[in-house]
Amino acid sequence: MQIDSGFTFVLFGGTGDLSMRKILPALYEAHRGGMLSEQGRIVAVARHAADLNGYLDWMNTNVKAHVSKNGFDEAVWKRFIERIDYVKLDLGKSEDFVKLRDALEGHAGIRVFYLATGPSLFVPICRALAAVGLNLNSRIVLEKPLGYDLRSSNAINDAVGEIFAEEQIYRIDHYLGKEPVQNLLALRFGNALFEPLWRREWVESIQITIAEELGVEGRGDFYDNTGALRDMVQNHLLQLLSIVAMEPPHSMDSDSVRDEKLRVLRALKPIDSRDISKVAVRGQYHGGVIRGSSVPAYATEPGVKPQSTTETFVALKAEIENWRWSGVPFFLRTGKRLADRIAEIVVNFRPVPHSALGAPALRPGSNRLVIRLQPNEWIRLYCLAKQPGEGMNLASVHLDLAFDQFFKEGQMEAYQRLLLDVINGRLALFVRRDEQEAAWRWVEPILNEWATSTKPPKPYAAGTWGPAAASAMLAQHGTCWLEEEN
Ligand code: BG6
Numbered sequence: 001m002q003i004d005s006g007f008t009f010v011l012f013g014g015t016g017d018l019s020m021r022k023i024l025p026a027l028y029e030a031h032r033g034g035m036l037s038e039q040g041r042i043v044a045v046a047r048h049a050a051d052l053n054g055y056l057d058w059m060n061t062n063v064k065a066h067v068s069k070n071g072f073d074e075a076v077w078k079r080f081i082e083r084i085d086y087v088k089l090d091l092g093k094s095e096d097f098v099k100l101r102d103a104l105e106g107h108a109g110i111r112v113f114y115l116a117t118g119p120s121l122f123v124p125i126c127r128a129l130a131a132v133g134l135n136l137n138s139r140i141v142l143e144k145p146l147g148y149d150l151r152s153s154n155a156i157n158d159a160v161g162e163i164f165a166e167e168q169i170y171r172i173d174h175y176l177g178k179e180p181v182q183n184l185l186a187l188r189f190g191n192a193l194f195e196p197l198w199r200r201e202w203v204e205s206i207q208i209t210i211a212e213e214l215g216v217e218g219r220g221d222f223y224d225n226t227g228a229l230r231d232m233v234q235n236h237l238l239q240l241l242s243i244v245a246m247e248p249p250h251s252m253d254s255d256s257v258r259d260e261k262l263r264v265l266r267a268l269k270p271i272d273s274r275d276i277s278k279v280a281v282r283g284q285y286h287g288g289v290i291r292g293s294s295v296p297a298y299a300t301e302p303g304v305k306p307q308s309t310t311e312t313f314v315a316l317k318a319e320i321e322n323w324r325w326s327g328v329p330f331f332l333r334t335g336k337r338l339a340d341r342i343a344e345i346v347v348n349f350r351p352v353p354h355s356a357l358g359a360p361a362l363r364p365g366s367n368r369l370v371i372r373l374q375p376n377e378w379i380r381l382y383c384l385a386k387q388p389g390e391g392m393n394l395a396s397v398h399l400d401l402a403f404d405q406f407f408k409e410g411q412m413e414a415y416q417r418l419l420l421d422v423i424n425g426r427l428a429l430f431v432r433r434d435e436q437e438a439a440w441r442w443v444e445p446i447l448n449e450w451a452t453s454t455k456p457p458k459p460y461a462a463g464t465w466g467p468a469a470a471s472a473m474l475a476q477h478g479t480c481w482l483e484e485e486n
Pocket of ligand 1: 212231
C-alpha cells in the first residue's frame, strides 16, 4: 500500500554495512512493491564516494547482491536507482551541511534522516542538521546501540531531544518489525481464545530464546565493547517480553501500545546485585563445531581482546510484579555460536489440578504454546490426546499453524516495514524514550556486577546450547529449556 505523499530519505552512513545489507535492499523492495510514492527521493550521505556516479557504482557492486533473493529485476533496479542522489559530506565541516540543505531544497514531502552510523555521531549530526534548519518538517531514525548504559543513553536522548520532538524520533529495534512479532499481537488481541489463559493462574513459566549460529562476523571490536546483554537483551529480548506480557491496549495507536509495553518494563522486578548469580548466567564460547565446520573461540576472533570477559551468551530469569504475572518466571536467553538459529517464545501452561487419567496429565509442559519467530514462522499448541488402541494412554500431540501454508504472500522484511512506517509517520513499532530508559534501568545492576566481577564468563563450546548453568537455573524451577525435553 502506497500512502506517502512524497518524501526525502536521507541516509547517513550511506556506504556502511547496514545500508548495504538492510536499508537500501529494504527500500528497493518497497519500491518494487509499489509502496513508495513516485516523488520519493533517497539521498545517500557518505564520505567515500566522490560523486553520484561513484555512489551508484558502489551500489551496483555491493547492494545488488543483497536484494537478489526475492527475485532481482534489472529494469526495476534501474528505476530504483533513479531515485538516488548523493551528497559527499564530511561531518566535521559545517559547510557540507549547507550543501546538504541546498541539495534537499525543492524536494516535496517529509524528510527522513536515517542515522546508520555509530552512536557517537548521533548528537553531532543532529546539531549540524539543526544549525542549517533541517530539523523542521523531518523525522530522525536512530539505530541501536543507543548508548552504552542508562547515563550515555540519556545523554544522547537529551541532546537529540533538544533538537527533535519525541514524535519526530524513531528509535529502531528491528525485532519489532518482524512479521511474526506482529503476529503475536494478532494472536493475543485478535482472538478471545488465549487471553483468559494468558496469566499466572494458567501459565507456569515463559521462555524467550534468540539463538544464533553466527559469531561476531567481523564486528569483534564493536562486540567486545558491547556484549550480549547490551546487544540483544536490553533491546530485542526485553521488547519481545513486553509484547508477550503487556495488557491488551485500548487501540493500536502508537502511544496506546507503547504505554502498555512501558508498564511491563517498569514492573520488572529489580535485580538485587546479591542475587545476580542466581538469576543471570553469562557465557563465552570456546572453539567448537557448527554444522560440521570448526569455528574458533571468541577470544581469538579479530578485534577481540585475548583475555576478554565479554559475554557472548546470557540467560536470565525475569519476574514481572503485577497481578497478571506475579510469581511466573520469564526465562530469557540469547547467544552467539549456539547449536541452532532459532528465535521462539514458549508458554508453558500449568498441568491439570487433578488427573483422572494418570501421571502424564500432571506432567509440566504437557500444555504448551510455542511461537516460532524464525527461521520459519509457526505456532504450535501442544496438548495431550489418547493413543489409539486399548487402554487410556496419553501422548503429546500438537495443533499446527504454519503461516506459509495459509498465506501465499511472502513476508515483509523487518526493515522494509519499519522504513515504510517512518516515511508514513507511524510510531507504534519504534521504541519510546521512556521504554528505553526502563530497559536500561533493569539491566544495569547486571552490567555493573559483571563489569567488576572477578569471575570470568562460563565457557561453552561453540555449537552447543550454552553453559550448563543456564540449564541448572531452570532446573531450580522444575523446568528445562525446550530443546532439553525428552
Ligand atoms: C542485531 C545484533 O541487533 O541483531 C546482532 O546487533 C544480531 O549481533 C542481530 O546478530 C540478530 O538479528 P536477526 O534478525 O538476524 O535475528
